[in-house]
Amino acid sequence: MDRLIYFDNNATTPLDPEVLEAMMPYFTTHYANASSLTHRAGRAAAAAVDAARERVAALIGATHQEITFTSGATEAINMAIKGVFEHYQSKGKHVISCRTEHKAVLDTLAYLEKKGAEVTYLPVSADGNIDLDALDSAIRPDTIMVALMHANNETGVLHPIARIAELTTKHQTLFFCDATQAAGKIEIDVRDTGPDLLCLSAHKFYGPKGAGALFVRRRSKRIQTGALLHGGGQENKRRAGTLNVPGIVGLGKAAEMARQRLAEEARRLAALRDILETTLAKLPATVVNGQGASRLPHVSNITFKHLRADQIMMSVPDIALASGSACVSGTRDPSHVLMAMGLSASDAHASLRFSMGRFNTEAEVHTAIRQLTSAVEQLRASSPIWQLHKAGLVK
Numbered sequence: 001m002d003r004l005i006y007f008d009n010n011a012t013t014p015l016d017p018e019v020l021e022a023m024m025p026y027f028t029t030h031y032a033n034a035s036s037l038t039h040r041a042g043r044a045a046a047a048a049v050d051a052a053r054e055r056v057a058a059l060i061g062a063t064h065q066e067i068t069f070t071s072g073a074t075e076a077i078n079m080a081i082k083g084v085f086e087h088y089q090s091k092g093k094h095v096i097s098c099r100t101e102h103k104a105v106l107d108t109l110a111y112l113e114k115k116g117a118e119v120t121y122l123p124v125s126a127d128g129n130i131d132l133d134a135l136d137s138a139i140r141p142d143t144i145m146v147a148l149m150h151a152n153n154e155t156g157v158l159h160p161i162a163r164i165a166e167l168t169t170k171h172q173t174l175f176f177c178d179a180t181q182a183a184g185k186i187e188i189d190v191r192d193t194g195p196d197l198l199c200l201s202a203h204k205f206y207g208p209k210g211a212g213a214l215f216v217r218r219r220s221k222r223i224q225t226g227a228l229l230h231g232g233g234q235e236n237k238r239r240a241g242t243l244n245v246p247g248i249v250g251l252g253k254a255a256e257m258a259r260q261r262l263a264e265e266a267r268r269l270a271a272l273r274d275i276l277e278t279t280l281a282k283l284p285a286t287v288v289n290g291q292g293a294s295r296l297p298h299v300s301n302i303t304f305k306h307l308r309a310d311q312i313m314m315s316v317p318d319i320a321l322a323s324g325s326a327c328v329s330g331t332r333d334p335s336h337v338l339m340a341m342g343l344s345a346s347d348a349h350a351s352l353r354f355s356m357g358r359f360n361t362e363a364e365v366h367t368a369i370r371q372l373t374s375a376v377e378q379l380r381a382s383s384p385i386w387q388l389h390k391a392g393l394v395k
């Protein structure tokens with residue numbers, strides 16, 4: 001693994017050593033159950049959970065009462081979407097989402113469709129964004145929720161969260177936002193406006209796997225979501241089960257570090273991303289997907305036409321890249337996100353995701369550019385389709 005250039009930070013990030021250090025005592029000396037308030041060891045664990053809750057709240061401008069700890073974003077998404085659907089059926093069963101959402105949202109909605117939900121999936125433009133007028137006119141009196149992500153995991157394209165929130169407020173419906181890829185990377189402030197429910201996941205911003213959170217607005221609204229897991233009544237009866245204290249402490253530490261470094265890290269990674277994109281885009285028939293949209297600073301999705309992403313990845317074994325999202329890789333289906341943006345199946349299969357992170361260096365970017373350029377040129381040199389393309393016989 002030593003020489004691996006890790007450009008798969010959207011799948012998961014490495015644990016920051018400072019986060020590990022903060023978590024360690026909660027595996028060893030402070031092992032008590034955070035609900036065991038009858039003794040001081042339990043109270044110490046509870047205090048660590050409280051501190052973590054404050055740190056997670058601070059990352060998104062929430063209050064600690066608005067944060068429920070979960071096992072990650074998938075659980076928070078299920079809790080939010082199923083919870084709202086269950087509690088708002090007297091208003092209606094209509095939900096609005098988008099074709100480019102993560103499978104955790106799409107599959108939860110598909111499950112609810114079997115239970116009677118009616119879901120409108122908004123299309124996206126070639127740059128991967130929704131049309132706000134289309135959203136405005138799709139909202140009906142029986143629409144109980146709009147579920148739209150903040151940043152797309154495959155392309156980094158950002159939805160206009162503030163504008164979406166204006167529309168959901170105007171129509172008095174709820175806005176759930178999957179901010180798994182945005183939290184800790186770009187500024188999120190739910191203080192006065194923005195989504196009513198929002199999820200995040202520690203392992204996407206240098207925290208541990210298996211720890212996440214759901215924000216549910218409580219200051220200005222009473223939103224009912226109920227519980228997904230029933231049992232001991234932890235998390236104010238919102239999520240039963242013994243708290244994962246080390247994971248929660250790690251999430252809190254990672255949230256605090258992300259908040260402190262966010263602006264500087266975004267600037268540094270955007271500069272690296274720009275070097276990567278502008279250099280690779282000089283290769284012929286190479287397209288940066290979502291380039292015209294507002295995007296996360298560290299993500300690039302690039303189509304190397306007339307090649308297959310898996311061929312390229314095999315030719316650069318020392319670079320960790322992704323084609324499509326990690327959750328669906330291993331399947332042969334082209335990316336549903338790129339297809340929704342209008343790419344052909346063969347162009348979608350020819351696309352790679354580069355997601356950079358805290359521990360990547362400029363030297364790695366230059367090495368990756370060299371290796372990729374030579375891989376793409378060699379593969380194309382021996383490709384009959386490329387010869388036809390050069391002869392002008394295929395586009």
Ligand SMILES: Cc1ncc(COP(=O)(O)O)c(C=O)c1O
Binds near residue numbers: 071149151153327
């Ligand atoms: C946009 C988005 N939503 C949800 C998830 C699921 O997150 P978790 O692994 O915390 O369940 C991911 C992870 O890939 C993601 O990128």
